[in-house]
Amino acid sequence: MQTSFPSAPPADPAAVPPGDDAVGLLPPGAGRLAGKVALITGAGSVGPGWGNGRAMAALFAREGAQVFGLDRDAGRLEETARRVAEVGGTMESAGCDVTSGDAVAAAVAACLARFGRIDVLVNNVGGSARGGPVEMDEAVWDAQVDHNLKSVFLLCKHVLPQMERQAAEGGGAGGGSIVNISSTSGLRWTGAAQVAYAATKAGVIQFSRVLAVQYAARRIRSNTVVPGQLHTPMVEARLAGQRAGGDVDALLAQRQSRIPLPFMGDGRDTAHAALFLASDESRFVTGTEIVVDGGMSVRCG
């Protein structure tokens, strides 16, 4: 199993004119995010290994982005910083609970104080709670809405004005790219009743589409990556206890049985899709989704 991202040649921002219509294609070996600042929420992970936020931080840094990672638990950013350094990148970070408007405002200000701009926003924080409406406590429902949906609203609320300024200053060259992380649970039943997670992740997809249309004229794009059932550290740290009495192997087998491809992806698969949406390669792509699920959501039965 591959355990890391291979390093890329050093990026030369000057070699990659963003939005240069005459060039269109990136030169070989260029960092695909060279010259861009990427703000990523949940850039740590609940355990060792490739969570989605950690993988995006490392891959984006390898591709030349200056990464600003946020996490409620600053200690979880340490492994991310090490992985970023391994691929020759750097990451600045801040502790931030993305369900708090004041905390998000402060974190966005800190990113701007450090880098002066935000070209890419990745709304990655999220997670599930089990149960349907009868067995779920009202407080859990509210917390799920805050965790999975309000967090996206708050980051967009505080980052979009900066992207609009960039669009105006750049003479229409472009304001930025927002990449939201949803889940196949927002599209389909995926094996368990987790009604708040499903509803909020569906909400993320439509939130993203509305932004895409509202901000298209300012060349601010908004798209969603829809991961399926991955083997991320969350499986060991939380889900096995929630779903399989702590039996990790049983849970992994159950998840694999739903996936047509004969293996399970991890955070790096989410990261590769997010990289495309973050980069200028997707300059004509907005208001849509990339599903990363090994074929799970198109199989019936």
Ligand SMILES: NC(=O)c1ccc[n+]([C@@H]2O[C@H](COP(=O)([O-])OP(=O)(O)OC[C@H]3O[C@@H](n4cnc5c(N)ncnc54)[C@H](O)[C@@H]3O)[C@@H](O)[C@H]2O)c1
């Ligand atoms: N892991 C999967 O199989 C899977 C599948 C589909 C979708 N997703 C989605 O991918 C995203 C990331 O999932 P993951 O399993 O890689 O993440 P994770 O559970 O490992 O969490 C990533 C980080 O988010 C941080 N975090 C949690 N709440 C926060 C808050 N309020 N403010 C700031 N930071 C906070 C945690 O401290 C952690 O370091 C989520 O939106 C999740 O719903 C994951």
